[in-house]
Amino acid sequence: MTTPAGIDPRAPRFAATITAVLLLAATFLALVGISTAGLQAAPLLQRALDPGFLLTVVIALLFLWSVASPATAPWGVLFRRLVRPRLAAPAELEDPRPPRFSQGVGLFVVGIGLVLHLAGVPWALPIATAAAFIAAFLNAAFAFCLGCQLYLLLQRVGIVGRTAAAS
Numbered sequence: 480m481t482t483p484a485g486i487d488p489r490a491p492r493f494a495a496t497i498t499a500v501l502l503l504a505a506t507f508l509a510l511v512g513i514s515t516a517g518l519q520a521a522p523l524l525q526r527a528l529d530p531g532f533l534l535t536v537v538i539a540l541l542f543l544w545s546v547a548s549p550a551t552a553p554w555g556v557l558f559r560r561l562v563r564p565r566l567a568a569p570a571e572l573e574d575p576r577p578p579r580f581s582q583g584v585g586l587f588v589v590g591i592g593l594v595l596h597l598a599g600v601p602w603a604l605p606i607a608t609a610a611a612f613i614a615a616f617l618n619a620a621f622a623f624c625l626g627c628q629l630y631l632l633l634q635r636v637g638i639v640g641r642t643a644a645a646s
Contacts, residue, residue: 485572494554495618542586581626
């Protein structure tokens with residue numbers, strides 16, 4: 480199994496910046512909505528129509544899109560069409576697997592928050608969106624990708640990214 484073609488390392492940071500802004504808004508909406516008070520008494524439909532929940536669903540769908548089809552994901556397309564042409568070529572390319580894995584981790588984290596919110600668990604949604612925000616912010620501001628670091632750790636122990644043995 481060969482390593483996939485490299486990607487511009489600035490693209491995941493660009494996507495993380497937009498994602499961090501969306502997650503910050505979702506966290507705010509979850510904090511001022513029913514997620515922190517009265518969630519258990521709220522009917523399922525009211526929980527599902529909560530603005531923080533709805534924005535988090537959109538974010539989860541964007542994460543899913545980035546995992547399923549990174550080449551067509553909106554932030555990557557936006558970067559390639561509008562931002563990259565205005566920048567110098569990157570000094571080096573990076574393996575796309577860790578950032579893609581990171582998108583899956585983001586999907587998992589916000590997905591857990593969504594499920595627990597629908598189940599009536601108070602604070603689950605703002606905690607999940609805040610955790611995802613912290614990870615996205617670290618990537619956007621400091622180029623430190625928590626999901627990528629997790630991928631590399633799992634790769635070292637042989638759980639992900641295994642290569643086929645030579646015949």
